Amino acid sequence: MDAIILQILNGLDKGSAYALIALGLTLIFGTLGVVNFAHGALFMIGAFCAVTLSRILTLSHTIIDDTQKDFLGNPLKVEVPYVHDIFGVATGDAIIDWAVPLSLLFAIPIMIAVGVIMERGLIKHFYKRPHADQILVTFGLAIVLQEVIKYFYGANPIPTPAPDAFKGSFDFGAALGFDPNLIIYPYWRIIYFGFAAVIIGGVFAFLQFTTFGMVVRAGMADRETVGLLGINIDRRFTIMFGVAAAVAGLAGVMYTPINSPNYHMGMDFLVLSFVVVVVGGMGSLPGAVLAGFLLGILESFASMREVIDIIPGINQVIIYLVAIVILLTRPRGLMGRKGVMED
Amino acid sequence: MGILEVKNVGKRFGGLQALGDVNLSVKENSVHAIIGPNGAGKSTLLNCLVGKLIPDTGSVMFDGQSVLGRAPYEINQMGISRVFQTPEIFGDLSVLENMMIPCFAKRDGAFEMNAFSDVMSQKDVLEKAEHMLEEMNMADKRHMHAAAMSRGDKRRLEIGMCLSQEPRLLLLDEPTAGMARADTNNTIDLLKEISDQRDITIAIIEHDMHVVFSLANRITVLAQGTPLVEDDPENIRGNPKVREAYLGETA
Amino acid sequence: MFKLEKTDLSLLVIVAVLTMFAPFILNPFPADSAMAQFNAGYPDLMQRFVIFGVFAIGFNILFGLTGYLSFGHAAFLGVGSYAAVWMFKLLSMNVVPAIILSVIVAGLFSLVIGFVSLRRSGIYFSILTLAFAQMMFALAYSVLTPITGGETGLQLALDDPRILGVSQTAGGNIPVPSIFGLEMRSSAELALGAWSFTFNVGYYFCALIMLVSFYVAIRIFRSPFGMMLRAVKSNQQRMNYTGLNSKPYTLAAFVISGMYAGLAGGLMASMDPLAGAERMQWTASGEVVLMTILGGVGTLIGPVLGAGFIKYFENIFSKINSTILHEWFAFLPDGLEDLLVNVLYPFIGKGWHLTLGILFMLVVIYLPGGLVEGGQRVNGWFRNRGAKKSTTKTTPAE
Numbered sequence: 005m006d007a008i009i010l011q012i013l014n015g016l017d018k019g020s021a022y023a024l025i026a027l028g029l030t031l032i033f034g035t036l037g038v039v040n041f042a043h044g045a046l047f048m049i050g051a052f053c054a055v056t057l058s059r060i061l062t063l064s065h066t067i068i069d070d071t072q073k074d075f076l077g078n079p080l081k082v083e084v085p086y087v088h089d090i091f092g093v094a095t096g097d098a099i100i101d102w103a104v105p106l107s108l109l110f111a112i113p114i115m116i117a118v119g120v121i122m123e124r125g126l127i128k129h130f131y132k133r134p135h136a137d138q139i140l141v142t143f144g145l146a147i148v149l150q151e152v153i154k155y156f157y158g159a160n161p162i163p164t165p166a167p168d169a170f171k172g173s174f175d176f177g178a179a180l181g182f183d184p185n186l187i188i189y190p191y192w193r194i195i196y197f198g199f200a201a202v203i204i205g206g207v208f209a210f211l212q213f214t215t216f217g218m219v220v221r222a223g224m225a226d227r228e229t230v231g232l233l234g235i236n237i238d239r240r241f242t243i244m245f246g247v248a249a250a251v252a253g254l255a256g257v258m259y260t261p262i263n264s265p266n267y268h269m270g271m272d273f274l275v276l277s278f279v280v281v282v283v284g285g286m287g288s289l290p291g292a293v294l295a296g297f298l299l300g301i302l303e304s305f306a307s308m309r310e311v312i313d314i315i316p317g318i319n320q321v322i323i324y325l326v327a328i329v330i331l332l333t334r335p336r337g338l339m340g341r342k343g344v345m346e347d
Numbered sequence: 348m349g350i351l352e353v354k355n356v357g358k359r360f361g362g363l364q365a366l367g368d369v370n371l372s373v374k375e376n377s378v379h380a381i382i383g384p385n386g387a388g389k390s391t392l393l394n395c396l397v398g399k400l401i402p403d404t405g406s407v408m409f410d411g412q413s414v415l416g417r418a419p420y421e422i423n424q425m426g427i428s429r430v431f432q433t434p435e436i437f438g439d440l441s442v443l444e445n446m447m448i449p450c451f452a453k454r455d456g457a458f459e460m461n462a463f464s465d466v467m468s469q470k471d472v473l474e475k476a477e478h479m480l481e482e483m484n485m486a487d488k489r490h491m492h493a494a495a496m497s498r499g500d501k502r503r504l505e506i507g508m509c510l511s512q513e514p515r516l517l518l519l520d521e522p523t524a525g526m527a528r529a530d531t532n533n534t535i536d537l538l539k540e541i542s543d544q545r546d547i548t549i550a551i552i553e554h555d556m557h558v559v560f561s562l563a564n565r566i567t568v569l570a571q572g573t574p575l576v577e578d579d580p581e582n583i584r585g586n587p588k589v590r591e592a593y594l595g596e597t598a
Numbered sequence: 599m600f601k602l603e604k605t606d607l608s609l610l611v612i613v614a615v616l617t618m619f620a621p622f623i624l625n626p627f628p629a630d631s632a633m634a635q636f637n638a639g640y641p642d643l644m645q646r647f648v649i650f651g652v653f654a655i656g657f658n659i660l661f662g663l664t665g666y667l668s669f670g671h672a673a674f675l676g677v678g679s680y681a682a683v684w685m686f687k688l689l690s691m692n693v694v695p696a697i698i699l700s701v702i703v704a705g706l707f708s709l710v711i712g713f714v715s716l717r718r719s720g721i722y723f724s725i726l727t728l729a730f731a732q733m734m735f736a737l738a739y740s741v742l743t744p745i746t747g748g749e750t751g752l753q754l755a756l757d758d759p760r761i762l763g764v765s766q767t768a769g770g771n772i773p774v775p776s777i778f779g780l781e782m783r784s785s786a787e788l789a790l791g792a793w794s795f796t797f798n799v800g801y802y803f804c805a806l807i808m809l810v811s812f813y814v815a816i817r818i819f820r821s822p823f824g825m826m827l828r829a830v831k832s833n834q835q836r837m838n839y840t841g842l843n844s845k846p847y848t849l850a851a852f853v854i855s856g857m858y859a860g861l862a863g864g865l866m867a868s869m870d871p872l873a874g875a876e877r878m879q880w881t882a883s884g885e886v887v888l889m890t891i892l893g894g895v896g897t898l899i900g901p902v903l904g905a906g907f908i909k910y911f912e913n914i915f916s917k918i919n920s921t922i923l924h925e926w927f928a929f930l931p932d933g934l935e936d937l938l939v940n941v942l943y944p945f946i947g948k949g950w951h952l953t954l955g956i957l958f959m960l961v962v963i964y965l966p967g968g969l970v971e972g973g974q975r976v977n978g979w980f981r982n983r984g985a986k987k988s989t990t991k992t993t994p995a996e
Contacts, residue, residue, distance in 0.1 A: 129963070135721045136721075137962060144955050144962060147954065148959065275728060278725055317736070332718075
C-alpha cells in the first residue's frame with residue numbers, strides 16, 4: 005500500500021510537467037492546427053527565465069569591509085548584491101531566496117511576448133503548409149533557440165534552488181498512519197503539483213467562462229464559420245499561442261528546482277510531451293491533462309523494483325509502448341474528437 | 348442480369364439513414380444515370396460500390412462476384428474505375444507519367460517490385476500511355492506538370508487514366524460539377540464517344556439534367572436514400588412522381 | 599552505359615570523380631600554412647562524408663519519394679553498427695561479412711517497425727517512428743547492456759573468439775578491421791611541394807560503396823517502382839482507385855532506406871570498430887533529416903550535398919575561433935573589427951549549430967528544394983541575364 009502511494013506521488017510531479025507542456029501543445033494544435041516541435045524550447049526558455057532572474061537578483065558590487073580581515077590581514081572585499089542596498093539585508097536575502105517563485109511574474113510577459121513573436125513571425129506562414137513542413141520548420145526553430153541559450157548560458161546545468169522554506173521533505177507516511185520515513189516527498193514537488201493544478205484549472209476556466217474562451221473554443225470546433233461571423237479569430241489564436249507559450253514557460257520556471265536547467269531540456273521533454281498529446285488525443289485539452297498524469301504515474305509504477313524484476317527495462321519504454329498501442333488501436337487518442345486526424 | 352447488381356443495400360450513420368433499401372441493376376454497355384436531390388444518398392451509394400464504405404445490409408455484385416469487404420484497389424482490379432467529383436490526379440507528376448501509372452497497374456497488378464528497370468524502357472506501357480494521350484487529345488501536354496493544367500484538362504486526363512485500365516464499369520461522380528458550359532459540353536461529347544466506341548458500361552451520378560439527358564439511356568431516381576423509379580429517360584421526363592420530387596424544382 | 603539516361607550518367611560520373619579525387623579537392627591549402635586547418639582531406643572526415651552520404655541517400659528514398667517523414671532512422675544505423683561490431687567480435691575482422699550482416703539486421707528491424715508504423719500516415723507516422731527509435735535507444739542504453747555495451751558502447755576485446763580470425767595479433771593487440779588482409783586504416787601519403795595528400799583504404803572502400811549506393815538510388819528513382827513511390831506522395835487516393843496497393847510500396851521504400859541506414863552503420867563500425875547507443879538517439883535521426891532537406895529533398899544529388907555540407911561545417915567551420923576571426927578582419931579599423939568579430943562569433947566555431955538551425959529554417963521557408971534548387975535558381979538567373987528576356991521555365995527539381 006505504502007509503495008503504491010509513493011509511486012503515485014512520484015508520478016504526479018513528472019505527470020504535472022507532461023500535462024502542462026502537452027496542454028500548450030494540444031492547445032496550439034487545436035486552435036491553429038500547427039504541430040509545434042519548438043514547444044519544448046518554450047519550456048526551456050521558461051526555465052532560463054528563472055536562471056536569468058536569479059542572476060539579476062544576485063548582481064553585486066564589491067565593497068571593502070573594514071571590520072573583517074582576510075588571511076593576509078588586509079580588509080576583506082565583500083560582494084554585496086544590489087538588492088541589499090535597495091531593500092536592506094534581510095529583505096534582500098529573502099528576495100534572492102525566493103527567486104524561483106518571483107520568476108513566475110518575470111516570465112509571464114516574456115513568455116507571452118516570445119509566443120506572440122513566434123506565431124506572428126514564423127508559424128502563421130505555415131498554417132496552410134503540410135504538417136511535415138510545420139514539423140521541419142519548428143524543429144529548426146527549436147535548434148536555434150537551444151543554441152542561443154547554450155551561447156548565453158553555457159552547456160552545463162545551472163542549479164537553481166527552491167526557497168529555503170520549501171527545502172526538505174514531507175513525511176506522507178507518518179501523516180497517513182504508516183511508519184515514518186516510508187513515504188517521504190519533497191515539499192517543492194507538492195508545490196509543483198499544486199501549481200500545475202492551478203494553471204490547468206485556470207486555462208480551463210478561461211476557456212469555459214470567458215467570452216474570449218468561448219470564441220476560441222468555437223474556433224477550434226469550426227474555424228471557418230467563426231471567421232464568417234466577422235470575428236477576428238486570427239488575433240485570438242495569436243493570443244492563445246501566447247497563452248500556450250506562457251503555460252509551457254511557467255512549467256519550466258517551476259521545474260528548475262527539480263531538475264537543473266540545461267540547454268537540451270526542451271528537446272528531452274519534447275518527444276515525451278508529443279507522446280502525451282497523441283495518447284490524450286490531438287487537440288483535446290482534457291485528454292492532454294489526463295494522459296500527462298496517467299503516463300507520469302504509469303512511468304513511476306514501471307520503475308518499481310518488483311516490476312523491473314519481472315520485465316527488465318519496462319520503465320524506459322512504457323510510455324512509448326502505450327503510445328504505439330494507442331496510435332494503432334485508437335488513433336484519435338483517449339479523449340480525441342471523432343474524425344480529427346484519424347488517418 | 349446486369350453487370351452491377353445492388354440488392355437491398357442500407358447504410359446508417361448514427362441516427363441518419365443515408366441509404367434505405369437500394370436495389371439497382373446496371374445493364375452491360377448501358378449508360379446508367381443515378382440522379383436525385385441533395386442528400387438523396389447518391390455519394391453514399393457510390394462509396395459503397397467502390398469499397399470506401401461497407402453497407403450495413405445487402406449485397407453488391409459486380410459481374411457475379413461480391414465487392415463487399417474488398418479494398419478499393421482490389422475492386423478496381425476487378426474492373427471498376429472511378430472518376431471523382433474534383434479530378435484526382437497525380438499533381439506532382441507529368442501528364443505522361445500520370446497516364447503510365449494506370450497502365451502499369453493494369454499490366455503488373457496491385458504491387459510489383461520493379462525497382463531496377465528504367466520506366467522509359469517499358470515500351471509496351473509507354474506506347475499504351477502515349478496512345479491514350481493521343482486519343483484524349485493531350486499528346487502535346489505530355490511533359491506538363493499535371494497540377495498546372497486547367498480543370499477541364501485534368502478531368503480529361505482522369506477519364507483517360509481510367510480508360511487506360513480498360514475497365515468494364517466506369518463510375519463518374521458528378522463529372523461536370525463546377526465546370527463552365529463549354530467544358531461541360533466537351534465532357535459530354537467525350538463520354539458519348541467513349542460509350543459509343545468502347546465495350547464499356549458507364550454509371551454516372553449527376554446533378555445537371557442537361558448532362559443526364561444527353562448521355563443516359565437508363566435513369567434511376569434516388570430520393571431520401573431509396574430509389575423512387577428506374578426507367579428510360581423519356582419516361583422519367585414525363586413521370587409526375589419524379590417531377591414532384593425533383594425535376595419540378597429544377598426544370 | 600549502366601543503363602542510365604545521359605543526365606543521370608553525367609551526374610554519376612561527376613560524383614565518382616569528386617569522390618575519387620576528394621583527397622586532392624579537400625586539401626587545397628599547403629600543409630604548413632595557416633589555412634591548413636581548413637583542409638578537410640583527412641581520412642576520418644572524408645569517411646564521414648561518404649558514410650553520411652549513404653545514410654542520407656537512403657533516407658531520401660523514403661522521405662523524398664513517398665513523403666513519409668521518419669524521425670527514427672538513426673535507430674537502423676545504430677542497429678547496423680552493433681551488428682557489424684558483433685561480427686568483428688565473433689567471426690573475423692573482415693568488413694565484408696560485417697557489413698552484410700548490418701544490412702540484413704537493419705532490414706529486418708525496419709521491416710517490423712515499418713510494418714507497424716506505416717499503418718498510420720502524416721504526423722502519426724513520424725511520432726510512431728520516433729517512439730520506436732527512442733525505445734530502442736533507451737533499451738540499448740540500459741537493459742540490453744550485455745548486447746550493446748550500454749553506456750560505454752560495444753567494443754572489441756582481446757579475448758573475443760573471432761573464429762575465422764585471430765583474437766589477438768602477434769603483438770598482443772586487438773586486430774583492426776580489414777578487407778581480405780588490407781587494413782582499413784592504412785594510408786598512403788603523397789607530398790607535392792608544400793601540399794600533402796592522404797589516400798586511405800577505408801575512405802576509398804566507403805567511397806566505392808557510396809557510389810554503388812548512389813547508382814542503385816538512381817535506378818530506383820527512374821524505375822516504375824520509384825514512379826509509384828512518387829505517386830504515393832502525390833495522391834494516395836488516386837493510387838488506391840487505380841488498382842494499386844500503396845502499403846507494400848511504402849513498406850518496401852521504408853525497408854530499403856532502413857537497409858541503407860544499416861549499411862552506413864556497418865561502414866561506421868568498419869572504420870572505427872565500436873558502436874554506441876547515442877547513434878540511435880532521435881536527434882541523430884533529426885540530423886539526417888537536416889542533411890536531406892538542406893541538400894534538396896527528392897533530388898538525387900541533394901542528400902549527398904547536404905551530408906557533405908553539414909559534416910564539413912561541423913568539423914571545419916567549427917574550428918574558426920575568435921583569434922582567427924581577428925586575423926581575418928585585422929585590416930579593418932579596430933572598433934569595426936571588434937564589432938564584426940563580436941557579431942559573427944556566435945554563429946561560428948562552437949556556435950555553428952546555430953547557423954545550421956537558421957540555415958535549415960531558411961531552406962524550409964524559402965527554398966524547399968534545398969541547395970539543389972538554390973543552384974538551379976542561380977543558374978537560371980545567369981542564363982536569363984545571358985539570353986536577355988528569353989523566358990526560361992524552371993524545371994521541377996530532379
